[in-house]
Amino acid sequence: MKPKKLTAPQVREVLKKIHFTGFLGVRLAGLHRDGLTLACAVRKHLLNSAEVLHGGVTATLADAAAGVALHYLLGSHRAITTVEMKINYFRPVSEGEIFARAHLVRMGATLCVGRVDITDERRRMIGTALITYMILANRGAAS
């Protein structure tokens, strides 16, 4: 049976439980057929020494976008963990918001792969990521 997708309020609940992305001010910006979009505003404490957004923030947003997208599509009754992530940075960002659009391109029984395209407010690509997640166990079984 195909899992029932989460609703937008449920996705926001999932996001709310991730301490670190809450700390960074990450918000849900949209739901899509094959994933979702998270957004994060560029703020002073998220910058590096060149006064542009730190790559770690972009990596965090990409990782979170793929992970929350997986919860969204799986109906969230699963524990998941990031196996590995690869990210390419195309251009620096110093203001506005950035958007991470996650596409789940492979949904396996154990491993899932997300592609995340990151853009700035002017819709310019600022990076792209490939992330592998592992589904750990069926938490929903007992619930």
Added chain:
Amino acid sequence: MKPKKLTAPQVREVLKKIHFTGFLGVRLAGLHRDGLTLACAVRKHLLNSAEVLHGGVTATLADAAAGVALHYLLGSHRAITTVEMKINYFRPVSEGEIFARAHLVRMGATLCVGRVDITDERRRMIGTALITYMILANRGAAS
């Protein structure tokens, strides 16, 4: 001419200018012939929804370790930017400190590559990363 390495206080100055790692509480834990070690204490706001350290924190620490190591070995008179990063996660961490040991394995004229091994307080590997940096320009020329 071979660049003169930075001193430990100078490396701490470089680290201090990175807003985001300051925000995460990253500190210099050691200098080595081919790189350095950064450390970060696991705290509540750095966790994910499974109450373990968010992968984005680990990625940020690895990226910063390779970048600061590059400043350390280049003598800091260069602007650098992360081209891409790849990180594998081996085990979750829920307490103590994590350590990112950066080894610069390739120092090219334009591109440099760092390998970063991440361990927990019990010296267990919790992940490993490969990071490519680009040297942008010789800021020292004019100074």
Added chain:
Amino acid sequence: MKPKKLTAPQVREVLKKIHFTGFLGVRLAGLHRDGLTLACAVRKHLLNSAEVLHGGVTATLADAAAGVALHYLLGSHRAITTVEMKINYFRPVSEGEIFARAHLVRMGATLCVGRVDITDERRRMIGTALITYMILANRGAAS
């Protein structure tokens, strides 16, 4: 000035000069606005010990697709080299042809990034790759 794209016969000439892909039987399968598609038939000597296509063949095809796409879009008057590649494998292939569709997602002055989606004859995704190329020098300057 925007570089003039190569024609299909010119792209085939570029491909013909790559000894290793010739050895594997790689062919041009299509040209697109942002890249191209290469194909390779699964044959006995390209398999691994599980009698499915060796991942090295898929990686070679992806690398070649991004590289030849770059020559195609740059008009080929440039020397390029692969900086790094990342590939995820989704499913094994044991027969027919595989197709590597390269999209150049970032064309910088020095670095270019290609995304390559690999599919089988039934159009199922069998993997995806992210590849960074470096433009080495303007060989066209003297010609």
Added chain:
Amino acid sequence: MKPKKLTAPQVREVLKKIHFTGFLGVRLAGLHRDGLTLACAVRKHLLNSAEVLHGGVTATLADAAAGVALHYLLGSHRAITTVEMKINYFRPVSEGEIFARAHLVRMGATLCVGRVDITDERRRMIGTALITYMILANRGAAS
């Protein structure tokens, strides 16, 4: 119970069954506590259009080194598959032999990660790779 490592002749048997690496002329160059070294001679048909070794050959050798190392350490009674690979290229090679030294840095119940350092005959690093393997099933159970 800890698995019994394969012997050198058994490792050569494993390698012999991989059609593609046989085709490339890959040989076992050494066994180590945490992995092994494979070697491959640079020959005309393995080059690219710049007359240096094609990156796909290096990627194949790295993938094979990690995979065969896994068979070696697991005692080979397991089916494995490459989940993903990431490789950085440091310098071109045009002659002699290249060596891929695989270190298995993570041996999990399901996922294993290998780091592979690739060198030329003069022991210069020509690249490095990180590769994730998945253990599929216990083929030894029924035998």
